[in-house]
Amino acid sequence: xxxxxxxxxxxxxxxxxxxxxxxxxxxxxxxxxxxxxxxxxxxxxxxxxxxxxxxxxxxxxxxxxxxxxxxxxxxxxxxxxxxxxxxxxxxxxxxxxxxxxxxxxxxxxxxxxxxxxxxxxxxxxxxxxxxxxxxxxxxxxxxxxxxxxxxxxxxxxxxxxxxxxxxxxxxxxxxxxxxxxxxxxxxxxxxxxxxxxxxxxxxx
Amino acid sequence: xxxxxxxxxxxxxxxxxxxxxxxxxxxxxxxxxxxxxxxxxxxxxxxxxxxxxxxxxxxxxxxxxxxxxxxxxxxxxxxxxxxxxxxxxxxxxxxxxxxxxxxxxxxxxxxxxxxxxxxxxxxxxxxxxxxxxxxxxxxxxxxxxxxxxxxxxxxxxxxxxxxxxxxxxxxxxxxxxxxxxxxxxxxxxxxxxxxxxxxxxxxxxxxxxxxxxxxxxxxxxxxxxxxxxxxxxxx
Numbered sequence: 001x002x003x004x005x006x007x008x009x010x011x012x013x014x015x016x017x018x019x020x021x022x023x024x025x026x027x028x029x030x031x032x033x034x035x036x037x038x039x040x041x042x043x044x045x046x047x048x049x050x051x052x053x054x055x056x057x058x059x060x061x062x063x064x065x066x067x068x069x070x071x072x073x074x075x076x077x078x079x080x081x082x083x084x085x086x087x088x089x090x091x092x093x094x095x096x097x098x099x100x101x102x103x104x105x106x107x108x109x110x111x112x113x114x115x116x117x118x119x120x121x122x123x124x125x126x127x128x129x130x131x132x133x134x135x136x137x138x139x140x141x142x143x144x145x146x147x148x149x150x151x152x153x154x155x156x157x158x159x160x161x162x163x164x165x166x167x168x169x170x171x172x173x174x175x176x177x178x179x180x181x182x183x184x185x186x187x188x189x190x191x192x193x194x195x196x197x198x199x200x201x202x203x204x
Numbered sequence: 205x206x207x208x209x210x211x212x213x214x215x216x217x218x219x220x221x222x223x224x225x226x227x228x229x230x231x232x233x234x235x236x237x238x239x240x241x242x243x244x245x246x247x248x249x250x251x252x253x254x255x256x257x258x259x260x261x262x263x264x265x266x267x268x269x270x271x272x273x274x275x276x277x278x279x280x281x282x283x284x285x286x287x288x289x290x291x292x293x294x295x296x297x298x299x300x301x302x303x304x305x306x307x308x309x310x311x312x313x314x315x316x317x318x319x320x321x322x323x324x325x326x327x328x329x330x331x332x333x334x335x336x337x338x339x340x341x342x343x344x345x346x347x348x349x350x351x352x353x354x355x356x357x358x359x360x361x362x363x364x365x366x367x368x369x370x371x372x373x374x375x376x377x378x379x380x381x382x383x384x385x386x387x388x389x390x391x392x393x394x395x396x397x398x399x400x401x402x403x404x405x406x407x408x409x410x411x412x413x414x415x416x417x418x419x420x421x422x423x424x425x426x427x428x429x430x431x432x433x434x435x436x437x438x439x
Contacts, residue, residue: 078313089306 003104004125006031008179009054010141011041012149012170013110013120015134016162019190020118022050022110023170025141026198027182028057037182037203045071046081047194049111050187051091054139055125056104063103067091084111084119088129095127102126106138116191141180144173163188163197171201210330225333226326229282229355232335233367236281238402239268240366240374241339242395243350247388247418248341250279250350251395253368253403254413269415269425273298276311276342277415277423281368282355283335290334294318311342315351315359323357337367343421370402377401388418396438409435 010025028039042052043064051067053060070090074082082090088109095103102125110120122136123129130136134153137145148169157165167186174181184199215225239252252268269279270291276298280287297317301309318338326333338353352367353359364382366374377398386394392414400407409431417423426434 077316078310083307086305086307090304093304 001031004055004106005140005179007055007057008177009041009060009139010145010170010174010177010180011052011054011106011108011138012145012166012173013050013052013108013122013136014149014153014157014162014166014169015118015120015132015155016188017156017158018112018116018118019159019162019188020110020112020120021159021162021166021186021188022052022108023166023184023186023199024052024054025139025170025174025180025182026185027180029179032178034182040185042185042187043068044187044194045087045111046075048116048189048191049082049084049087050109050189051087052108052110052138053105054108054142055106059103059105063094063105063107066094070094084109084113087111088119088121088123092123092127092129095123095125099126108136108138110189112189112191139180141173141177144176145169148173159188159190159195163195167197167199171199175202212329213327214330214332215326223326223356226356229333229335230337233282233337233355234369234371236283236336236368238366238368238370238374238399239279239281239339240364240378240395240398241279241341241350241352241362242364242378242382242386242391243341243348243362244386244388244391245384246348247343247391247416248348248350249388249391249395249414249416250277250339250341251392251399251412251414252279252281253399254411255404256411263410267413267425269413271295271423272314272340273302273308273342273423275308275344275417275421275423276314276340277417277425278338278340279413279415280336280338282337286334286336287338290318290321290336290338293321308344310344310346311340311349311351312346314342315340315353319353319357319359321357322353322355326356339365339367341415341417341423343417343419343423348417366398373402374398388416392416392434393438396434400438407435408432 013022024041028036135149237253241250364378409428
């Protein structure tokens with residue numbers, strides 16, 4: 001029994017033109033049994049910064065709570081929001097603290113940095129950062145996601161096209177993975193607004 | 205900070221509500237060599253007297269102005285050894301911030317953490333307050349900044365300030381001379397003139413130290429040759 005495949009998950013983030021999209025599946029399972037179909041894997045840190053966490057669901061929730069805690073203190077002390085790159089360094093440090101008893105999560109971080117330049121990155125469960133200019137994926141469906149994103153991605157997509165692309169990539173990938181799926185949850189973030197959509201996919 | 209025999213604080217309130225040890229620490233600062241800082245529109249300058257106890261001291265080995273990070277520098281009035289300890293602690297805090305966030309520490313945050321250390325030494329067992337006031341000069345995303353940190357742990361942002369022996373004359377001089385739109389070079393001239401006001405003896409590049417930071421965000425201590433140039437311009 002693989003611990004990273006206990007709950008099942010799929011998270012993907014893509015870069016567009018002055019915008020980004022981050023999407024996840026909604027299934028929460030206990031191995032083969034589906035427990036919930038509305039599990040939140042993506043969370044907002046601030047208006048221009050989101051984190052999606054795949055992997056063991058309990059660690060997803062705990063890690064998210066710890067990160068929100070750290071960010072709130074930072075906001076109070078420094079009177080500003082954290083930049084995405086800074087947040088990614090923080091997450092990496094927090095994960096490495098538990099090097100020999102890690103959080104069983106793989107984060108996907110997506111945000112708009114200075115001058116509204118989109119930033120995405122992912123890391124492994126002990127904090128090895130992987131920056132990308134186009135897309136990052138994580139979860140049990142990651143192999144299918146890599147293929148789908150590689151095929152469907154184009155640089156400099158506007159928000160609407162980005163939404164379509166990431167949704168199609170997510171839904172087609174989770175259909176090839178029995179542990180993730182049951183719909184999708186997509187956030188498309190531009191400098192002015194956050195668009196949140198629930199996708200209806202194959203409910204199996 | 206203090207073993208079981210000294211787990212009580214040596215800094216305690218007097219009936220009038222003062223912390224007498226901190227008052228004494230401020231006296232120690234007030235009898236230290238004059239130092240000052242001026243915030244210009246495009247940078248910050250800090251300067252200090254460097255009166256050595258004897259002509260036999262190798263003045264090139266004494267450096268009173270220190271870097272805390274590449275873009276933050278500091279100078280003190282008061283006890284040199286206490287300054288060294290604070291500089292060491294501040295540098296470590298700045299590096300820890302950099303390691304965690306991969307972002308250089310903002311000036312305000314470093315000042316706050318240094319001030320917190322100084323406050324801890326007024327409320328811990330078996331220790332005494334630091335006998336220095338610091339002037340911290342830095343340039344970050346919020347622009348040029350100048351802070352003073354006192355032995356009590358309070359910190360203030362200043363447009364221009366002085367500390368040490370000649371503080372009241374220096375501050376009066378600065379109040380008259382300071383303008384909001386001063387540029388960095390003007391500020392350096394003003395700093396030199398202010399130091400000259402209360403200077404005993406002949407001012408030269410060997411008995412003052414000047415540090416500056418401009419829009420390039422790199423804190424530098426001026427070489428004696430550069431100080432000589434500025435001194436010549438001031439004459």
